[in-house]
Amino acid sequence: MQRTIKTTLLLFVMVSLIPVSSYADDLVEYDWGIYLGSHYTGSVDYYPRAGEYYRSNFEIRPEVGLNYIGTRNDKMLKVNAFYYDDKRMYLNAEGVGGDTWSAKLSYRSFFHRTPHDLLENMTAxxxxxxxxxxxGGKTTTHQDYVPGAQFGYASHQVASEAILNLIKNDENEVKLYAAHKSIIEHGDKQVISTSHCFSCHVESHRAEVDLYTHNFMGGIEGSMGPASLAYEFGYRFTESRVGASQRYFDEAQHPIQGNKKEEFGSRLIYDDTTLAVEKQPETEKYSHTAKIKTDLPFGALAGSFTHARATNKDYGLDTKSNGGVARLFSRLSRRISFVGNFSASRIKDDPYFVDLPLWREDRPGGGQDFDYTRYSSLTRTYFSGSGEVIYNPSIRYRLSLLAGYKSNKRDDFPIQDAEYETETLFGQLTVRYRPSSKFSGSMKARIEQTDNPFMTVGKLLERRMNGVEDPITGNGFVYYFQREDYKYGDATQLPTMSQQLQFQLRYRPARKWSLVGGLRVQLDKNDDLNTIDFEKTVLQPSLSTTYVVNPSWSLYGNFTHLNESLNAPLAVALFDG
Amino acid sequence: MHYGSLMGEMDYKTVVNSFSAGFTFLGIKRTVFTVSGNMVMGEAEFDPVNMPEVSDEAEQELEAANFDYSEVNTYSDLSYNRLDLTLGADYSIDDETTFSAELIYINFADDEVYVYGDQTGSLYVIRAGVTFGLR
Amino acid sequence: MSKQLMSMFLAAFVCVVFMSHISAKIPDDATYIGSETCGACHDDVAEAFRYNVHRVSISAWDGENIACESCHGRGSAHADEGDPYLIKTFSEEYEYGEDNPCLDCHEGYPSAYLGDHHPHIEEGCSGCHQVHSDTENLLVKSEDKLCFDCHIEKMAEFRMPSHHPVTEGFMNCTDCHAPHGKKSVQFVGMMSSRERCLGCHAEKQGPYIFEHAPANEDCMICHKAHGSVADNLLTQSEPFLCLSCHAAHFHSTITGYTGSVYDSPSPVGPDRGGQSGIHSFKKVMLTKCTQCHTQVHGSDLPAQSVSGQAKGMTR
Incomplete structure (x- = not known):
């Protein structure tokens, strides 16, 4: 595939280099430039982090760049390409044929190093x-089968788009458009997996990466006078062209009582076997979108409806969504406008039956069936509506006030049929002020009040079990799963109240000197939790200056500070399981 | 045996200071010099956790347990400094030909070793080339 | 003398101010003269305009390029008399609001009315675009520099230890953001920010058999989009982030044995050694949760425990 891409791109470059052939009366112009150079990359000590996007090869490598731009009458071709090394290059090409067609092609690649987890903390x-x-018997051990390995992948992105105007005149317009984007990742990565067939054993292996993601989009759009209609089709699929990494899961043993496979093995779904780990499913997604837009005597109205289906092809699981968006722009007066936004959608994920072996089958008190149907947390109904009034007394001032509501009702989160609903009310005031060419400023204040933000519901803490209230026949131990009924306590980092304030001032004391200062402050709070009062504060001032000393000298400097603090619980069960 | 849960509170802080500066100088005929530098100092960590006292009963029954969480905050401390420096020069040999040279230097300092080991190190790139233009 | 000069300057100033508010008046009988004629006087603009996309795309080609006049109006009267008020020019005010001439053709950007990105609403299109240039998308400067001019704090975030490679030049702001406002309604409602991430990270789309609810909810619960001190663009480093919602593993209370994990030889296989200490189980459980729970975005492969219902996302 990579060879195909490179060959295609090379051919494209060669074709584009051919001067635009001309006829006697044609207006032909073209420019081109070529860059020939080289680079040397070296390093000191551990370089993969400093050179996260570089390859240190201690060799001199050639570089080639190309720029071409040419026109003939109403046609134009632009090509801009650069080769840094075989994993880092780009090409941008654009063609325009008057007002009839236009096309773009781009390719870029880069190399990205990913870190190597040494697992040195995994020994106990x-x-x-x-x-x-x-x-005692409980242990954690680790084994890195690729010590010293450096991991990384090359990311190749190819994108193209084409627009063909079938009809174009003052009144009507019909155009076809198509676009495509592929991302190909090729290299290797670290795969870590854990076997806890008696005690935990963590292994690190190298795995090949050969991941393909393709996005296609096409549509037709027609305008008749003030109204336009469009249909758009989208398709995306992802696949890995290498098999999943494999590892051996130990034979089960009881960590304390030794080699009693029948006791501990009967609590496990698998042991003493080699299985795939870290396998991403092959997926695809279809979408169909209809759009409408029309000018109104007092403004404009735009809307769309989308049906989409995403599929996990390995297991035939679907996510289906249907949703619509509408936007209304209304000019209430010469200086006051109103923008309304509405959206609603329904997302439904397939449930999946998880079939499990019986727990501790043929053991005293065992034989429990833990089969269940997984209902997705993604299944939900979403609605939002907002209105914004914009007041423009003049080009120098703008003031807008936004208020809205959104709700997110989840069918099966945190438990089936619970209908956990998050509701948010928000308001925002934006002021922009530009009294002169020397000075301008903006301020944005936003407040959000949320009921039932997304959180871990009732799982953080455990009530004390006074003995085993519902003991398993045949023994008096407390098993892990028995604690589930004793759990309570909510936790989240999402606030019930969020206040944000943002300023930016631009000042140009002299023609040669400009200053930009900004400040962002955010205060988040959630005191509705039954565990802790969550608080988060963000303070982010910034300052930037540019000074043009004279036509030969220019200087710039920036400073940004970020201070973010928040709290969270540290909860642990007092349990000697 | 099971004695409920123990809960303490953690305070986490991220502090980042980022500086950028640079200049462009066209002082010498046909030559352009550019210098740019960026320095980022970032720290992210949480404060020592104070867990509440465990009941005597639980402490007695769970005698093999260790409830001292006072140092767990140190396992995941992050403290990084990164310096990016780029020096560039372009010299126009004539209207169509320009010679360019560039030095890129990146230094990454890892002051708190996390699970990846000490990632401190530097990388430099030296580039040079000629651009030809034709019309 | 100085009074006379002052008067002249004042008069000139008044005239300029007054005239600047007079709209162009192109005579009805004015005709097209072609861009070459325009370029004869406006040679600096013509040079920059040579490879401008407007030159070919709106030329109304009929053996003569009239791209200039497509926006500025028929130019014969202006060319004959040299009067700047016989041709249409575009001041800041002209570009602003509903009179924006760019929208005559670029009506496909309904966001000009409905969007929420301020520069083109408040400063006109020329806040970001130089209409006569031949730069990429006619931008006044490269995309990252243009955005960072106002969004200084974002530039700093892209230089944090973990970041999307924007400053390296391998990504653009517009890979994720629509600079003309919310013109795309391809992805609906609450899904939009997650869908935006999945556009490139589609391998995390699912749906999975074993889910991690926040990964379905919103990527931004755990990740920052621009940059972070924590690895993998996490909002905070592990285990703090995980412990914000989950209890610590109860095995973190285990007191560690001080000495070798296994006396040699190990009863369970070669090379499973190492030194244990009192706090070793805390180091195992409270350093990086994803060393064991590697599949935090979801998985189809069951974890080992039957009573845990295979939900551990360790495979």
């Missing part, structure tokens, strides 16, 4: 009698 053994440092 319990002390069953800490006072006498007596070793």
């Amino acid at each position: 053994r319990e002390a069953v009698d800490p006072e006498h440092n007596t070793p």
Whole structure:
């Protein structure tokens, strides 16, 4: 595939280099430039992080660049390409044929290093009698099968678009358009997996990356006088062309009682076997969108409706969504406008039945069935509506006031049929002020009040179990799953009240000197949790200046500071399981 | 045995200071010099956690347990400094031909080793080339 | 003398102010003269305009290029008399609001009315575009520099230790943002920000059998879009981020044995050694949760525990 891409691009460059052939009366102009150079990359100490997007090869490598631009009558071709190395290059090409057609093609690639987790913290053994440092059975161990390996992948992105105007005159317009974008990632990565067949053993392996994502979009748009209609089709699919990484999962043993596979193995879905890990499913997504826009005597109205279906092809799972958006612009007076936004959508994810082996089958008190149907947290109904009044007393001032409401009702989160609904009211005031060419400023203040933000509901803490209230026949142990009924406590980083304030001032004391200062402040709070009072503050001032000393000298400088603080619970069960 | 939950509170802070500066100088005939530099200092960590006292009963029954969480905040401290420096020069040999040279230097300092080991190091790139233009 | 000069300057100033508010009056009998004629006087503009997309796309080609006059109006009277008020010019006010001449052709940007990105609403299109240039998308400067002129704090975020490669030149602001406002309604409602991420990171689309609810909800619950100190663009580093919603693993209370994990040879396989200490289980459980729960975006492969209903997202 990469060879095909490179060959195609090379051919494209060669074709584009051919001077535009001309006829006697044609108006032909073209310019081109070529860059020939080289680079040397070196490093000191550990370079993969400093050179996250570079390859340190200690060699001199050639570079080639090309610029071409040419016109003939009403046609134009532009090509801009650069080769840095075989994993880093770009090409941009654009063609225009009068007002009839236009097309664009772009390609870019870069190399990205990803870090290597050494897993050095993954070593532990319990002390069953800490006072006498007596070793116990629970352990965590790790094995890095690729020590010293450096991981990374080359990302190749190819995009194209074409527009063909079938009809174009003062009154009517019909155009076809199509676009495509592919992202190909090729290289390697670290795959970490854990076997806890008795104690935990974490392994690190190298895995090949060969991931393909393709997006296609096409549509037709027609305008008749003040109204326009459009239909758009979208398709996306992703596939990995290498098999999933495999690892061996240990034979089950009881961590304390030793080699009793029947006791511990009967709690596991699999052991003593080699299985795939970190396998991403092949996926696709279709979308169909109809759009409408019309000018109105007092403004304009635009709307769309989309039906989409995303599929996990490995398991035939679908996410279906239907939704619409409408926007109304109304000029209430010469200086006052109103913008209304409305959207509603329904997203439904397929449920999936998870079939599990019986728990501790043939063991005392065992045989429980943990099969269940997974209902998705994605299944939901969404609605939002907002109105914005914009007041423009003159070009120098703008003031807008926005208010809105949005709701997100989830069918099956946190539990099936619970209909957990998040509702948000928001308001925003924006002021922009430009009294002179020397000075301008803007301010945005936003407040959001949310009921039931997305959170972990009732899972953070555990009530004390006074013995085992519902003991398993045959033994008095407390098993992990029995704690589920004793859980409570909500947790989230999402606020019930969020206040944001943003300023920016631009000042030009002299023609040669400009200053821009900004400040962002955010205060988030959630005191509705039954665990902690969550608070988050963000303070981000920035300052930038440019000074043109004379036509030969120009200087600039920027400073930005970010201070973000927040709190969270640290909860742990007191349980010797 | 099961004695409920223990809960403390953590305070997390991210602090970043970012500086950029540069200049362009066209002082010498047919030559343009550019210099740009960026320095970013970022820290992200949470404060030591104070867990509440465990009940005597739980402490006795769970005698093999360790409830000292006072150092867990240190396992994931992050402190990075990054410097990017670029020096460039273009010399116009004639109206159609320009010679360019560039030096890129990146230094990454990892002051708190996380799971990736010490990532401190530098990388530099030296580039030179000629642009030909034709009309 | 100085009074006379002052008077002249004042008169000139008044005239300029007064005249600047007079609209162009192109005679009805004015005709097209072609862009070459325009270029004879406006040679600096013509040079920049040579490879401008408007020159070919709105030329109304009929053996003669009339691209200039497509926007500025028929130019014969202006060319004959040299009077600037016999041709249409575009001041800041002209570009502003409903009189914006760019929208005569670029009506496909309904966001000009409905959008929410301020420069083209308040400063006109020329806040970002130089209409006569031959630059990419006719921008006045490269895209990142243009955006960072106003969004200084975003530039700083793109230089943080973990960031999308915008300052490296491998991404553009417009890969994620629609600079003319919300013109696209391809993806609906609440899904839009997640869908925007999935446009490039489609392998995380799912739907998965074993889900992580926040990954379905909004990528921005755990990630920052521009840059972060924490790795992988996380809002905070692990385990803090995970512990914001989840309890710590209860095995973090285990006191560690001080000594070798296994006496040699290991009963469970080679190379499973290493040194344990009192706090080793805390280091295992409270350093980086994704060392074990690697599939935090969702998985189709079951974790090992039956009673955990295979939901651990370790595979």
